[in-house]
Amino acid sequence: MNDELVEHEIGAEQAFVDRVYLQLEESARNARQLAREGENRGRLEHEGGLVERDAMVFQAARRIAQLDAAHEGLVFGRLDLQHSVSDEPRYIGRIGLRDSERDSLLIDWRAPAAAVFYQATAADPQRVVRRRVLRSTGPQVVGIEDELLDSEALAELEADGVELPIIGEGALMAQLSRARDRTMHSIVATIQAEQDRAIRAPSRGVTTISGGPGTGKTVVALHRAAYLLYTDRRRYESGGVLVVGPSGVFMRYIERVLPSLGETAVALRSLGEVVDGLRATRHDEPAVAAIKGSARMATLLRRAARLQAPGSPDHFRVFWRDDVLTLDRGRLGRVRRQLMSQGRRNRQLPRVSGALLDALWGQVRGERGRERGREAFEDDMLSDDTFLDFVLAWWPPLDAPTVLGWLREPEVLAQVCDGVLSREEQQLLTKSWGGDTALSVEDVPLIDELRYAIGDVPQRTEDERDLDETGLLSGGRDLQELMTVADSLSSGRSWTPPMHRIEDDPFAHVLIDEAQDLTPMQWRMVGRRGRTASWTIVGDPAQSSWPDPAEAEVARREALEGKERHEFHLSTNYRNSAEIYEHAAAYAERVGLDADLPTAVRSTGVPPRVLTGVPDLEAAVREAVLDVAGRVPGTVGIVVPVARRSEANAWLASWPELADDAPAARAAIDSSVTPSGEDRVVVLTGLDTKGLEFDGIVVVRPEEIEAESATGRATLYVVLTRATQLLTTLS
Numbered sequence: 001m002n003d004e005l006v007e008h009e010i011g012a013e014q015a016f017v018d019r020v021y022l023q024l025e026e027s028a029r030n031a032r033q034l035a036r037e038g039e040n041r042g043r044l045e046h047e048g049g050l051v052e053r054d055a056m057v058f059q060a061a062r063r064i065a066q067l068d069a070a071h072e073g074l075v076f077g078r079l080d081l082q083h084s085v086s087d088e089p090r091y092i093g094r095i096g097l098r099d100s101e102r103d104s105l106l107i108d109w110r111a112p113a114a115a116v117f118y119q120a121t122a123a124d125p126q127r128v129v130r131r132r133v134l135r136s137t138g139p140q141v142v143g144i145e146d147e148l149l150d151s152e153a154l155a156e157l158e159a160d161g162v163e164l165p166i167i168g169e170g171a172l173m174a175q176l177s178r179a180r181d182r183t184m185h186s187i188v189a190t191i192q193a194e195q196d197r198a199i200r201a202p203s204r205g206v207t208t209i210s211g212g213p214g215t216g217k218t219v220v221a222l223h224r225a226a227y228l229l230y231t232d233r234r235r236y237e238s239g240g241v242l243v244v245g246p247s248g249v250f251m252r253y254i255e256r257v258l259p260s261l262g263e264t265a266v267a268l269r270s271l272g273e274v275v276d277g278l279r280a281t282r283h284d285e286p287a288v289a290a291i292k293g294s295a296r297m298a299t300l301l302r303r304a305a306r307l308q309a310p311g312s313p314d315h316f317r318v319f320w321r322d323d324v325l326t327l328d329r330g331r332l333g334r335v336r337r338q339l340m341s342q343g344r345r346n347r348q349l350p351r352v353s354g355a356l357l358d359a360l361w362g363q364v365r366g367e368r369g370r371e372r373g374r375e376a377f378e379d380d381m382l383s384d385d386t387f388l389d390f391v392l393a394w395w396p397p398l399d400a401p402t403v404l405g406w407l408r409e410p411e412v413l414a415q416v417c418d419g420v421l422s423r424e425e426q427q428l429l430t431k432s433w434g435g436d437t438a439l440s441v442e443d444v445p446l447i448d449e450l451r452y453a454i455g456d457v458p459q460r461t462e463d464e465r466d467l468d469e470t471g472l473l474s475g476g477r478d479l480q481e482l483m484t485v486a487d488s489l490s491s492g493r494s495w496t497p498p499m500h501r502i503e504d505d506p507f508a509h510v511l512i513d514e515a516q517d518l519t520p521m522q523w524r525m526v527g528r529r530g531r532t533a534s535w536t537i538v539g540d541p542a543q544s545s546w547p548d549p550a551e552a553e554v555a556r557r558e559a560l561e562g563k564e565r566h567e568f569h570l571s572t573n574y575r576n577s578a579e580i581y582e583h584a585a586a587y588a589e590r591v592g593l594d595a596d597l598p599t600a601v602r603s604t605g606v607p608p609r610v611l612t613g614v615p616d617l618e619a620a621v622r623e624a625v626l627d628v629a630g631r632v633p634g635t636v637g638i639v640v641p642v643a644r645r646s647e648a649n650a651w652l653a654s655w656p657e658l659a660d661d662a663p664a665a666r667a668a669i670d671s672s673v674t675p676s677g678e679d680r681v682v683v684l685t686g687l688d689t690k691g692l693e694f695d696g697i698v699v700v701r702p703e704e705i706e707a708e709s710a711t712g713r714a715t716l717y718v719v720l721t722r723a724t725q726l727l728t729t730l731s
């Protein structure tokens with residue numbers, strides 16, 4: 001390649017990029033000015049001024065956020081079109097910008113006019129002659145990659161004296177060969193045609209994106225979220241977009257993609273964080289996870305939601321006028337059943353005292369009492385603290401963690417397990433909830449299920465009047481006090497964070513990543529957030545770690561019931577070198593995984609290293625890790641069986657050669673958490689690697705990872721497909 005020519009072209013592009021940055025500064029200044037004007041207008045204290053201020057400040061603030069975010073490779077694409085279409089090049093960027101004459105300077109990658117940038121191919125150039133990708137560091141153009149799409153049109157242009165040199169090896173290969181760091185990057189500059197179709201698919205019903213490892217499902221889904229926000233901002237920003245992924249580590253891995261595309265209004269949540277107010281990171285062991293994830297839990301929890309609060313009174317007795325009035329077990333049982341038949345338990349709170357008064361009044365026989373009448377009877381009872389205390393203790397307002405807490409007692413659990421869980425399964429659950437254990441990721445859908453089964457406590461603002469009418473709030477009692485009563489029944493567990501109300505759960509769009517791993521209970525949980533939403537679902541069944549795919553499929557169908565389907569399939573593996581993927585695919589075939597095998601496009605000439613029968617494991621791992629870390633510039637993952645995680649972290653922390661690359665390893669020795677900080681070299685378990693990628697992977701004792709659970713083979717397949725450059729396995 002002629003260096004002078006390259007420099008000349010870079011210089012010409014730099015001049016354009018400089019112009020864009022000047023414009024960007026001016027637009028940012030204008031946006032800030034707009035924000036200030038909005039503030040001032042808000043000081044005029046009439047209503048119109050305030051509404052107007054909110055709208056202006058909101059718009060301006062969003063624009064500022066967008067422009068700030070756009071600093072990473074703001075301008076990345078250029079299209080030279082046949083002159084019959086335009087003799088000006090068309091520039092594509094992360095956001096759209098107009099110059100001071102309001103002429104288009106930069107086209108947003110999501111705009112219809114940018115679609116051709118991704119869809120044109122040499123076979124179907126769509127009047128594009130040359131597609132150019134600019135590589136930049138901040139505002140500095142550092143490289144150019146061209147693709148010639150229409151050589152005949154180029155010849156014609158050259159005959160007219162127009163020069164369009166073709167430079168570089170092609171943008172995609174350059175992009176795929178880059179070193180990996182700890183976060184995923186956007187692919188706006190190199191989205192491929194089949195990916196573009198999935199990104200721009202209209203948002204109706206359920207869009208599923210399938211494909212084997214490394215085909216870009218995650219990154220495509222994130223670009224789709226950005227695309228949807230662009231096309232219908234009002235709907236998706238006000239209704240919300242929820243992105244759900246497998247783990248906190250994964251969410252941190254993908255968290256920068258959307259902001260780098262100028263989008264910040266998306267809720268990114270791992271499966272342990274889907275319920276507002278809860279945050280679980282710990283996983284139960286596979287046998288417990290299999291029980292907690294099963295749809296059978298829904299039956300069990302429905303029963304639990306109807307249980308009488310453990311420790312609550314089952315008898316009430318009062319003298320009134322000439323009568324002894326009693327509520328015994330039988331009477332209370334009838335009132336309970338009647339109330340339960342009318343709707344969710346917490347929603348019945350305003351009716352409880354009325355129903356009990358009915359049952360008591362029916363027993364008034366004495367003449368003096370009948371003469372005074374029902375109204376006087378109610379007045380007397382509702383000013384009687386013993387009656388009010390009984391009502392609150394017998395039918396306390398409940399929150400879902402409290403009800404789950406009841407099931408920690410084996411006798412209470414046994415009451416709801418008949419025909420649902422075996423005795424051994426009950427014992428496993430009891431053990432998992434014993435002691436001071438924090439909530440697990442698998443507990444979160446159980447709490448959500450209970451939230452819906454018991455309903456929200458009527459809200460003070462909306463329903464205060466209702467409650468007041470019952471007398472429950474008389475004498476200075478309020479909802480706060482009701483909740484305190486509930487707490488006193490909650491057997492000392494620590495799972496009572498504030499949770500939003502269930503009516504606040506729904507989103508306008510729900511995006512599920514690694515969908516093959518959702519358990520039936522998790523499908524029910526996310527399903528409730530997307531009843532009226534459109535959906536994007538990405539996954540690869542061969543990578544599933546859920547042992548009962550048929551049961552998960554039923555729950556998935558129920559969650560998406562009645563929605564139309566649109567399916568997209570991705571067929572190229574952009575992550576692994578061809579050599580690494582060939583090894584992984586051969587493994588999948590050998591162990592009988594029904595895998596969707598994509599084509600890996602990038603060859604490195606370096607096959608995986610497979611070491612067997614190593615005598616000294618630590619020495620062998622050390623040699624392998626140092627070798628890989630010395631040969632790749634980016635991240636290295638040491639993947640180990642769960643039982644070896646602490647040991648492996650201790651090894652890593654003790655190797656002086658890697659002290660700078662793995663400062664967090666020491667802290668991870670005793671904890672059961674995986675990679676933190678910005679370490680280049682990390683220890684992970686098989687399940688931790690889901691969705692992630694590394695330049696190099698060293699797999700320690702793959703046969704043990706395989707034997708760890710019923711789906712260990714799928715987990716090992718995932719592990720073998722995480723490396724971009726080098727893979728070593730040690731058995």
Ligand SMILES: Nc1ncnc2c1ncn2[C@@H]1O[C@H](COP(=O)(O)OP(=O)(O)OP(=O)(O)O)[C@@H](O)[C@H]1O
Nearest residue numbers: 187190191192213214215216217218219574575691
């Ligand atoms: N068009 C593209 N241009 C550049 N890089 C791409 C492109 N498509 C995908 N990639 C890269 O390929 C890698 C794999 O992408 P991604 O993680 O989205 O795949 P996936 O299908 O979700 O993988 P898995 O199912 O194995 O977790 C990422 O580094 C991503 O940036």
